[in-house]
Amino acid sequence: MTPERLLWQTVLINGLIDTTGRRISIEPCHADQARAWIGTRDFHTVCALAGMDGHFVLDSYRSGRLNPEDLKYKREYAIGRRAGA
DSSP states (O other), X not given: OOHHHHHHHHHHHHHHHHTTTOSTXXXXXXXXXXXXXXXXXXXXXXXXXXXXXXXXXXXXXXXXXXXXXXHHHHXXXXXXXXXXX
């Protein structure tokens, strides 16, 4: 995986996590903006740059099969593995 693809996957995951509004540093209006971003043209562009099908991600998110909170831990695990942790 290229560093660029990993970067875009992180952008996507962070956007999905932001929809929950559970970050300590996130304002409630930011969570609303994140939820409004889901499904937009920019969302689909980020998905494509991340190597993912935007329609599949969107469907998985809306159906509840994709849990943003779970993604946070998977991302941290993947980044730790790349750093040799």
